[in-house]
Each structure stands twice: as structure tokens, then as C-alpha cells.
Amino acid sequence: IDVRTTGREHEYYYERAREMGIKFVKGRPTEILHDPEANLLIVDVEDELLRRFLELEADLVVLSPAMVPVEDTKELAEMLGLELDKDGFFKEYNAKLRPTETKKRGIFICGGATFPKDAPTTSLQAHSAAVKAAKFLLNGKIVKDQRTAYVNEDYCGDCEFCPVTCPYGAITLMEKADGHFVAHVDDLLCEGCGVCVGTCPVGAIELRHLKPSQISAQMKALLSVNGTSKPLVLAFCCSECGHAAVDSSGMAMLNYPANVRVLRVPCTGVLQVQHILEAFKAGAQGVMVVGCKSDGCHYEVGSQKTQKKVELAKTLLKEYGVEPERLEMFNMVYIEGDKFAEAAKAMTERVEKLGALQLA
Ligand code: SF4
Ligand code: SF4
Known part of the structure; x- marks a missing residue:
């Protein structure tokens, strides 16, 4: 019951209507009565802004109730x-x-x-x-690429985490001949985000296009040489908004420190806590996790789930005597190249202030 217009140029109609003498009252009508002698309609309404009851006379009353979805x-x-x-x-x-x-x-x-x-x-x-x-x-046919997840049935412990986590309902539990249930991925429904990979507690699911060993190998390669005077920072960036923001910063000719190394993953949801800890072991002095906004994640729940894993990783770092500030999650939309550049600079400065990382 706000008095406002939301559509394009609707404000113009609202203003015009007011100029023509139409009165707008923010309030809920309580009763509409018919005065037979004057042949008028009387509308009882509480003006919420002025906090008083009004009795308005009208020739015609048009009720415009809220539009709601149909029942089924x-x-x-x-x-x-x-x-x-x-x-x-x-x-x-x-x-x-x-x-x-x-x-x-x-x-x-x-x-x-x-x-x-x-x-x-x-x-x-x-x-x-x-x-x-x-x-x-x-085309008359649907082309489906093979960037999907698959389950190693020997490792699957039937914990039922992944079927409820998959944003696309691509995972079901199937009964095997021995009576055990194992997770099964429907290739046609799977979007290859990897959120299930980051969720499975026993590492039974992998992506065909990005195995955990490939993440580790990329991490090691990116952190093997520094070549700058600044501490190495690894940025895990999702393929959607995170990496697009990195591209946007480049297209806008914005500088971000060369010590920040970008590792692209389909969705940050693919990351496990151990990947983050491994990055420090591989030589990173700081770790950034860059994903979509939590309410705008391309894979719906990826960013939200990753935020929780980052919090858990921070707790573990603290337990190991490592400053949790060395790890941070950043959420941005794809055009925010400036935000990525600023985050990379801020993270570098933060890690520089903390000094060299000492791992036991
Ligand atoms: S990769 Fe994503 S879409 Fe495919 S099964 Fe796992 S969670 Fe579902
Ligand atoms: S999360 Fe892992 S262990 Fe649990 S059902 Fe899925 S594949 Fe099996």
C-alpha cells in the first residue's frame, strides 16, 4: 500500500493524475457505503501519513487488489x-x-x-x-557438454549430502545389487558447478573438467615463482562474476598487484576447506576467494556455501597459529572490475602488514 510507481515512466502518469485533481491516500479502506439519497459512495479510510480517519465521497470506487499467483x-x-x-x-x-x-x-x-x-x-x-x-x-537437437560431475561409487558413503545440495536436482541415490545406496549424477541435468564436490565429506564426487589434483597442480604452478617484491596472494575466482570482474578490471585498464595470482574455478562452491589450507602450504601468504554475490550466485547456493567454508577455514587457521585475516571472501558482480582491483590491493597491503607467514 505504498504510494509509488515502479514501471518505466509511470511516475509521469502519477504526477499527471495528481495535477488533474486525483487525490492519493496512503491507507487501507475499512468500509465502502452507499448513500442512496445522494447516490454517492462513501469510503472510510485511515490516512496512514496524517494518522486520521477520512470519509471520502466518490462517484465511482475501483478496487485494485494485489495480484497473486494462481492457485496451482x-x-x-x-x-x-x-x-x-x-x-x-x-x-x-x-x-x-x-x-x-x-x-x-x-x-x-x-x-x-x-x-x-x-x-x-x-x-x-x-x-x-x-x-x-x-x-x-x-537446431532440432540439444547439445550437452560433458562438463559434469561423476561419483566414484567405491567411496560414496550414502551420506545424502549431495542430493540435497545440488541446485539442479541432478543427484539421486540409487540402490546397488548389494543393497547399498550410492549417489548418481544425471549428466543431462548437471551444470558442472562443482558445489557437490565441495560438499562431499569423503571426496567421492569429482568434476570431469576439474579434478582436485588439477586444482592442486594449478595452485602449485601459480605460486612456484613470485617475481615481485610483494607477498604472494592466491585468488580463487569463480568462472562467472569472480573471473569476469578480473577481466573487467583489465578492460578498464585498472592495475591490480602482480603478486595476486588468479585461479579460475567453475563456482567457488567447488572448493573444499583443504584447498584453502593447501594454498597456504603451497606458498600463498594470503588467499582471496572471489565469487558472485550470495543472492546472485549463478549456481544459486555456491557463494553461500563457500562463505561458511571460508569461516571454517579461518577457525582452523587460528588453531594452527596462522592469522585468519590472511583469508577473505569477496563477493562481486561481473562488472565490478574496480572492486576486484581494490580488493587485490587491500589484501596485498594486509598481508604485507602481517609479515611473512610462518608455518610449523
Ligand atoms: S556439479 Fe553442480 S549441477 Fe552437477 S551434480 Fe554437482 S552440484 Fe549438481
Ligand atoms: S556427498 Fe559424497 S558420500 Fe555423500 S552421498 Fe554424495 S557422493 Fe556419496
Whole structure:
């Protein structure tokens, strides 16, 4: 019941309506009565701003209640494996980066399915959804790359962590001939984020395109030579916003210290606490984990889960006598090259002040 306009140029209509003598009252009408003698409608309303009751006479009363999702939206969402937002509308994959898309490839949404909107915006969204759907169907086949996760069944302990963690519902538990259950990844649903890898307590899941040994090898190579007078800092950057922010800093000709080494991972969610600790062992004096904003993570839960792992790693560092300030998580969007450059400089300065890292 706020008096405000949200659509493009709607403020203009609001102002024009006020100029034409229409009175706007912020408040909830309590009763609408009909005066048969004067043939008028009487609206009882509490003006919330002035904190007083008003009795307004009107020739016509138009009630414009809130738009809510249709009753079976929840049922349809469950059937299609789609998510709903807190108001019960269908959730877009990423309203800014992938509007009208859902996390299910080939399912697009537009108009009032996502939230109440006016006709021009609905039409614009409908065009977007139609073009994306046409593009999807144009080839007559779906190309799915093999950047997916797989389970080493011999190690899987049926802990059930990964099926509930996967943002795409790609993991199910399957019963083996001996009666044991093991996790199974559906290649068609898997988006290759690696969040399950970072969650599995026994290392039973790996990504085909980035094995833990490859992360270790890259880490060692990046930290093997310094070549600067500053302490080495390793930055784990997600392929989405994190690494794009690094690129943005380069495109904007912003300098960030050469002692900061960037290691690209699909999503920061792939990282395990041991990767972070290993970075220090491999020669990093400081570690940055750079991912999407927690409410805008391309893989939904990746950034949130990583934040918790970073906190845990800080606690462990403290236990080992290492300053936890040597580790920090940064969340940014892909265009924030300046933010990455600043974070890299700040982290370098922080680590310089702490002095050389002494590992027992
Ligand atoms: S890599 Fe990501 S999408 Fe694939 S199974 Fe693991 S958590 Fe799910
Ligand atoms: S998290 Fe690891 S051990 Fe647990 S069910 Fe998944 S693969 Fe198996």
C-alpha cells in the first residue's frame, strides 16, 4: 500500500493524475457505503501519513487488489522442477543476467508468471522468451557438454549430502545389487558447478573438467615463482562474476598487484576447506576467494556455501597459529572490475602488514 510507481515512466502518469485533481491516500479502506439519497459512495479510510480517519465521497470506487499467483502454481512448479520466489511467483534464473530463463534449460517464463507487471513490460518479456525458445528449438537437437560431475561409487558413503545440495536436482541415490545406496549424477541435468564436490565429506564426487589434483597442480604452478617484491596472494575466482570482474578490471585498464595470482574455478562452491589450507602450504601468504554475490550466485547456493567454508577455514587457521585475516571472501558482480582491483590491493597491503607467514 505504498504510494509509488515502479514501471518505466509511470511516475509521469502519477504526477499527471495528481495535477488533474486525483487525490492519493496512503491507507487501507475499512468500509465502502452507499448513500442512496445522494447516490454517492462513501469510503472510510485511515490516512496512514496524517494518522486520521477520512470519509471520502466518490462517484465511482475501483478496487485494485494485489495480484497473486494462481492457485496451482506450486503444483506446476513441483511438476517442472522450478523454483518459486517468496511471493509464490516463478523464479527467474537471474533477473539481470539471464532474464526470462529458469534453471531448467528449455523452460522460459515471462509476464505475470514472474511478478505483476504492465502490458509493455510483459510484451517485451514475451518477445525475449519467444526468441530464446525459438533459438533452443532451431537446431532440432540439444547439445550437452560433458562438463559434469561423476561419483566414484567405491567411496560414496550414502551420506545424502549431495542430493540435497545440488541446485539442479541432478543427484539421486540409487540402490546397488548389494543393497547399498550410492549417489548418481544425471549428466543431462548437471551444470558442472562443482558445489557437490565441495560438499562431499569423503571426496567421492569429482568434476570431469576439474579434478582436485588439477586444482592442486594449478595452485602449485601459480605460486612456484613470485617475481615481485610483494607477498604472494592466491585468488580463487569463480568462472562467472569472480573471473569476469578480473577481466573487467583489465578492460578498464585498472592495475591490480602482480603478486595476486588468479585461479579460475567453475563456482567457488567447488572448493573444499583443504584447498584453502593447501594454498597456504603451497606458498600463498594470503588467499582471496572471489565469487558472485550470495543472492546472485549463478549456481544459486555456491557463494553461500563457500562463505561458511571460508569461516571454517579461518577457525582452523587460528588453531594452527596462522592469522585468519590472511583469508577473505569477496563477493562481486561481473562488472565490478574496480572492486576486484581494490580488493587485490587491500589484501596485498594486509598481508604485507602481517609479515611473512610462518608455518610449523
Ligand atoms: S556439479 Fe553442480 S549441477 Fe552437477 S551434480 Fe554437482 S552440484 Fe549438481
Ligand atoms: S556427498 Fe559424497 S558420500 Fe555423500 S552421498 Fe554424495 S557422493 Fe556419496
